[in-house]
Amino acid sequence: MNKTLKKLENQKIKEVILYILSQTGCTSYYILMKIMFCAERRNLTMWGDPITNLEYYARKHGPVPLSVYYKIKQEKKGEPSDLSEILSMVGEFNVKPKRSPNMDYLSTTDKESLDYAINELSSMDYKQIETYLHESVYDRVYATNSKHYTHTDMALTIGASAEKLSLIKENDNITNVLS
Numbered sequence: 001m002n003k004t005l006k007k008l009e010n011q012k013i014k015e016v017i018l019y020i021l022s023q024t025g026c027t028s029y030y031i032l033m034k035i036m037f038c039a040e041r042r043n044l045t046m047w048g049d050p051i052t053n054l055e056y057y058a059r060k061h062g063p064v065p066l067s068v069y070y071k072i073k074q075e076k077k078g079e080p081s082d083l084s085e086i087l088s089m090v091g092e093f094n095v096k097p098k099r100s101p102n103m104d105y106l107s108t109t110d111k112e113s114l115d116y117a118i119n120e121l122s123s124m125d126y127k128q129i130e131t132y133l134h135e136s137v138y139d140r141v142y143a144t145n146s147k148h149y150t151h152t153d154m155a156l157t158i159g160a161s162a163e164k165l166s167l168i169k170e171n172d173n174i175t176n177v178l179s
Contacts, residue, residue, distance in 0.1 A: 009053045011105060013068070014086050016052055016114065018101035021087065023118050026096040029072045030061065031121065034129050037063045038117035041154040043109060048167035051110045056149040058142035062133040063149060133157075 020035050021027065036054070043051045054065035071081035075089050087095045106114070121129055137157045141149055151168045152160075160168070 010082065011102075013052050013054060014083070015101045015103075015105035016110070017068070017083070018086055018097050018099065019103075019106060019111070019114055020118065021095065021097040022101055023115070024122075026090050026094050028093045028126070029069075029095050030093065030126060031129065032095060033064045033068060034062060034133060035114070035117045035121055036065055036068070037133070037154070038120050039110075039113045041157055042116050042120075043113035044151050044155045044168055045158055045160045045164055046113065047109055048164065048171050050151060050154075051113060056154065058138055058147045058149065062130050063138065063154075 016036065016039075017032065020032055020039075024031070024035070036052075037056055040050050040052065040054070040056065043049065052065075054067060056063045057066050059069075068083075071083045072095065074081040075083060075087070075095075076092070086098055088098055090096050103111075121132075124132060135157060137149075137153055141147060141153055151172055152165050155165060155168055
């Protein structure tokens with residue numbers, strides 16, 4: 001992948017995190033990652049494309065973007081990561097933003113999907129979110145060796161139509177050819 005494109009994609013991930021934290025305030029990294037998952041699946045179902053290039057995996061407590069999870073774990077240990085410039089740990093489980101998001105990185109549809117996911121999970125606590133995201137697709141993905149969610153898996157978690165799943169697969173194929 002082109003270095004410039006990779007840099008832009010990584011910056012977008014940071015701006016997504018900052019956007020969520022700007023809307024939720026200081027929140028647990030668990031909830032942050034669940035909002036990210038729900039926003040991605042919403043965007044896939046609505047538009048056929050993800051918001052970011054993150055890969056999601058089924059973990060014991062639900063789906064997470066592993067690269068973000070590992071970077072936050074580094075932060076917890078006091079080891080710098082490329083998230084050090086945008087967030088700080090508050091206690092053992094909470095993160096807070098160090099700056100406002102740069103909205104130039106987020107499209108209108110990105111923002112709509114992020115807002116939807118924030119609202120979707122805002123009235124739930126940790127255990128309710130875990131139960132909510134432990135549905136049949138999660139169970140199937142978690143039972144695999146890789147535990148990796150495909151984009152179609154993510155869209156299936158909220159009942160995407162066959163037509164939308166076909167669009168997602170087509171967009172994924174195009175992305176794979178171009179990368």
